Amino acid sequence: MVVILKKDTNKEQLHQFSEEMGALGLEAHVIVGQAHTIVGLVGDTSHIEIDRLRDMDIVESVQRIQEPFKKANRRFREEDTVITLDNGTKIGGGNFHVIAGPCSVESEEQIVGVAQAVKAAGATLLRGGVFKPRTSPYAFQGLHAKGMRYLLAAKEATGLPIVTEIMDAAHLPLFEEVDVIQVGARNMQNFELLKHLGQVNKPILLKRGLANTLQELLMSAEYIMASGNERVILCERGIRTFETYTRNTLDLSAVPVLKRLSHLPVIVDPSHATGDAGLVRPMALAATAAGADGLIIEVHNDPAHALCDGSQSLTPDAFGRLMAMVSAIRPYAEKYGAPGEGGTAQ
Ligand code: PEP
Ligand code: MN
Numbered sequence: 001m002v003v004i005l006k007k008d009t010n011k012e013q014l015h016q017f018s019e020e021m022g023a024l025g026l027e028a029h030v031i032v033g034q035a036h037t038i039v040g041l042v043g044d045t046s047h048i049e050i051d052r053l054r055d056m057d058i059v060e061s062v063q064r065i066q067e068p069f070k071k072a073n074r075r076f077r078e079e080d081t082v083i084t085l086d087n088g089t090k091i092g093g094g095n096f097h098v099i100a101g102p103c104s105v106e107s108e109e110q111i112v113g114v115a116q117a118v119k120a121a122g123a124t125l126l127r128g129g130v131f132k133p134r135t136s137p138y139a140f141q142g143l144h145a146k147g148m149r150y151l152l153a154a155k156e157a158t159g160l161p162i163v164t165e166i167m168d169a170a171h172l173p174l175f176e177e178v179d180v181i182q183v184g185a186r187n188m189q190n191f192e193l194l195k196h197l198g199q200v201n202k203p204i205l206l207k208r209g210l211a212n213t214l215q216e217l218l219m220s221a222e223y224i225m226a227s228g229n230e231r232v233i234l235c236e237r238g239i240r241t242f243e244t245y246t247r248n249t250l251d252l253s254a255v256p257v258l259k260r261l262s263h264l265p266v267i268v269d270p271s272h273a274t275g276d277a278g279l280v281r282p283m284a285l286a287a288t289a290a291g292a293d294g295l296i297i298e299v300h301n302d303p304a305h306a307l308c309d310g311s312q313s314l315t316p317d318a319f320g321r322l323m324a325m326v327s328a329i330r331p332y333a334e335k336y337g338a339p340g341e342g343g344t345a346q
Contacts, residue, residue, distance in 0.1 A: 001041040001048065002063045002075050009037060009058040017058060024048065031077050040076040042226070067261070069218040071225035072232070077263040083203045083231045085161050085179050089124060091233060092265030096330055097294040099163050100319060101127035103309035104140065105147040110301055115154035117316035118299050122323040125180065126160040127296060131167045132308055133186045140307040148174050163205055163296070169196035178202065185209050185237055188220050198227020207235040207269070210248070214257055221264060233265045234258055235296065238273030247275025247312070250283050255290040256339040271298040271312045280314055281322050288326050291337025295326070
C-alpha cells in the first residue's frame with residue numbers, strides 16, 4: 001500500500017504516522033521525492049481500512065499495490081534507484097556502465113591482462129567468475145579462493161570495481177573486497193541465499209533465471225530488499241524457449257517492462273543470451289537502444305582456449321570496436337530509450 005502525503009506534512013507528523021503504522025504491524029518506508037513524500041507500507045495490509053487512512057489530516061491519497069513486489073515497485077519509488085559503489089561509480093538513473101571480463105578467472109596474468117584491455121576500451125567494471133555453476137560436475141568449477149586473489153590483483157592493478165558470482169552464502173567471507181555480488185540465473189530462486197544477501201552491505205547483480213518470469217525476478221529482488229539490502233541490479237540474460245539456434249532467447253522487452261514496473265537499474269547480458277560471439281554486438285546495441293542501464297559482456301584474451309564460455313566471448317579488440325558503437329548510440333537511447341507512451345497502465 002502506498003500513502004501519498006500532503007505537501008505541508010512536517011517531520012514530526014511523518015514520524016508519528018510511521019509509529020502508528022508500526023503499531024499496526026506495518027513497516028513504513030518513507031521516500032521523499034521531488035514531487036511528493038510517499039510512504040510505502042510493507043506487511044499484511046489486508047486488515048487496514050483505506051478510508052480511515054484517507055481521512056487522516058496529512059494524507060493526500062492512498063493506493064493499494066496489486067503487485068506482490070513492494071520495495072522493488074516503481075509505485076514505491078518514482079525515481080530511478082542509483083547505486084553508488086565504493087569508488088564513486090554510480091549505476092542507474094541515466095548512468096550507463098559496461099561490465100566486461102572473462103567468464104572465469106583462469107590465471108593472474110589472464111585476468112590482469114583482460115582487465116587492462118577492457119578498461120582501455122571503456123569498461124567501468126570487471127567481471128570474472130571464481131565459483132562457476134556448471135551443468136557437468138566434471139567441467140571446470142572455477143579457481144575459488146585462488147581465483148578471488150587473482151581477481152583482486154586485477155582490481156588493484158586497474159582500479160576497476162569487480163563483479164563476481166556467489167553460489168553459497170558460506171563463501172561470503174571470501175567476498176569481502178568484491179564490489180558487486182552476482183547471483184547467477186541458476187540461483188535466482190535460491191531464497192536462503194537471497195535472504196543472506198539481504199544482510200550484506202554490497203550491491204547485488206541479480207540475473208533472471210533460465211525459465212523465470214519477470215514477476216518472479218522482481219520477487220527475488222524483493223527477497224533481497226525485504227531482508228535489508230535495497231541495492232539490487234536486475235539483469236536480463238536470456239530465457240529458455242523452443243529456439244535452439246541461440247543458447248537462450250534474449251527477451252529484450254524485459255528492459256522496458258522492468259523499467260515500467262520497478263525503479264531498480266536494469267542491465268543486459270548479450271553473451272549468455274546468445275551463446276555466440278558473433279551475435280553479441282547486435283544484441284548489445286539493441287539492448288543499449290532499448291534503454292538498458294548497462295551491459296555485462298564476456299571478453300577473453302584467447303576465446304578458442306577459454307576454460308568456460310569461449311564461443312560467446314569477444315576478443316579485447318572486438319570488445320573495443322563494440323564499445324565505440326555503444327557510445328555512439330547511447331545519446332539516442334538516453335533521449336528515446338524510456339518506455340513509450342500508452343499501453344498497459346502500470
Ligand atoms: C556467468 O555470468 O558466467 C553466468 C554463469 O551467467 P548466468 O547465471 O546468466 O548463466
Ligand atoms: Mn559465462
